[in-house]
Amino acid sequence: MTDSPAPLADPHLVFDPAAGDGPKDVVILGSTGSIGTQAIDLVLRHPDRFRVTGLSANGGRIGLLAEQARRLRVRTVAVAREDAVPALREALAAEYGAGEPLPEILAGPEAATQLAASDCHTVLNGITGSIGLAPTLAALEAGRTLALANKESLIVGGPLVKALAKPGQIIPVDSEHAALFQALAAGTRADVRKLVVTASGGPFRGRTRQELAHVTVEDALAHPTWAMGPVITINSATLVNKGLEVIEAHLLYDIPFDRIEVVVHPQSYVHSMIEFIDGSTLAQATPPDMRGPIAIGLAWPERVPDAAPAFDWSKASTWEFLPLDNEAFPSVNLARHVGRLGGTAPAVFNAANEECVDAFRAGLLPFTGIIDTVTRVVEEHGTPGTGTPLTLPDVLEAETWARARARELTHRTATAEARA
Structure with missing residues (x-):
């Protein structure tokens, strides 16, 4: 089996930006979300x-963002919504003591991207959605270690990310890819026959x-093992999330x-x-528990003691592994x-899915309509052109369409259902 050039994520390679003595300086993007809070x-x-x-956040949980800034004594707070700045200033003033200097505030759609390029050792990208692409590129270009939880930025901009990333610069934080990353430390990519990505189902x-035709939003948000944000939880219910992870695994490890x-592994104990x-x-x-993968992303090649709970081996447990039902859940094969089409096709897939998830949450689309609509959008997009390098404008144009x-x-x- 011949080996190809080094993959994006390789546990045998450590990219180490210059760091002083003491704690490692970290920037957290998406600090008020699930990844950020953990x-x-x-x-x-x-x-x-x-x-x-x-810290960066969208701006929907200003009180929490101000509390995080005060507890961590950060230099800079970034918020995507410019209209949230007055409330953020007020919340920061209430959190900090009289006379204490407040952190710098960055605001607007580019705020997280600016913060990702700031002086630090590691950027943890915990933003949800393809809006995480620009901060991912900024962190890589600035020479930061990137702890990547924002899978969408890699999926929609894979060639752009691969062109910028240096060996060992990206450490995956998704539980599945952190698992593959750790298991790969026991061998080399030339020794790998197969990656097995687990799904809770x-x-x-x-x-x-x-x-599945008549399940509700509440049903879809009731994930049996993981506590996540609503978009990722619904993506897990459709298994679109697992499809994205297959594309991500291909890009991270250069495995066909x-x-x-x-x-399918319902207990979610084996992560991959x-x-x-x-x-x-x-x-x-x-x-x-996502704190384990987060600790890998922030500390590798070191491990953080008691980052997350361990198993109690004195208690009996049963672990199941089942084949995936591709008829009920066609998103993985799609x-x-x-992924094989490449080009802007992954961006189209991801953007269409984000819109369809919003429509499902708003009651405008049935659950099965999510993947049906995404499939149609992908089919209409067709086969992307080959022979020309992918650019950021290409990705943005494809997403907009x-x-x-x-x-x-x-x-x-x-409209059709309303008339029926």
Whole structure:
């Protein structure tokens, strides 16, 4: 088996920006979301290892953002919504004592991108959605280690990310890819026969497509093992999230799609596995808790003591592994198709899905309509042109078209159902 050039994520390679003595300086993007809040919990428990210098958020949870800034004593706070600045200033003034200097505020759509390029050792990108692409590129270009939880930025801008990233500069934070990253430390990529990405199966495991037609938003948000934001939770219910992870695994590890398998593991204890050419399989397992993968992203090649809970081996437990039902959940195979197309196709897939998830949450689209509509948008987009390098304007133009087309199709569906 021949080996190709070094992949984006390789546990044998460590990219180490110049760092002074003391704790590692970290910027957290998406600090008020699920990844961000768990990262802050980890940092506060290990002040000897990490020091947060900057936080970014959309601006919907100003009180929490101000509290985080005060507890961490950050230099800079970035907020995407410029109209949130007055409330943020007021909240910061209430959190800080009289006469204490307040952190610098960056505001606007480019604020997170500015912060990602600021002086620090590691940028944790915990933003949800393809808006995380520009901060990802900024962090890489500035020479920061990138702890990547924003899978969409890699998926929609894979060639752009690969062109900028230096060996060892990206450390994956998704639980599945952090698992593959750790298991790969036991061998080399030339020894890998197959990547096995595990899926919980979400709240609808075992249901047929017909049974999925009338599930509600509340049903889709009731994930059995993970506590995540609403978009990621619904993506897990449709298994679009797993499709995105297959594309991400291909990009991170340069493993062909036909050697990346998805298996359903309801307990979510084994986060992913690597099958080696000698027939052995290495699995990375912990109880479901994102603080473990976050700690890998922030501290690698070191490990953080008690970053997350461990198993109690004195208690009996059963671990199941089941084949994926591709008929009920066609999103994984669609993602493989999109990944093979390359170019702007992954951006179209991701953008259309984001619009359809919003439509489902708004009651404008049935659950099965999410992937049906995404499939149609991908088909209409067709095969992207080859032979020319992908550019950021290409990605943005494709996303704009996909979002508009998904909204148009969603509106037609909603109108037809209203007339029925």
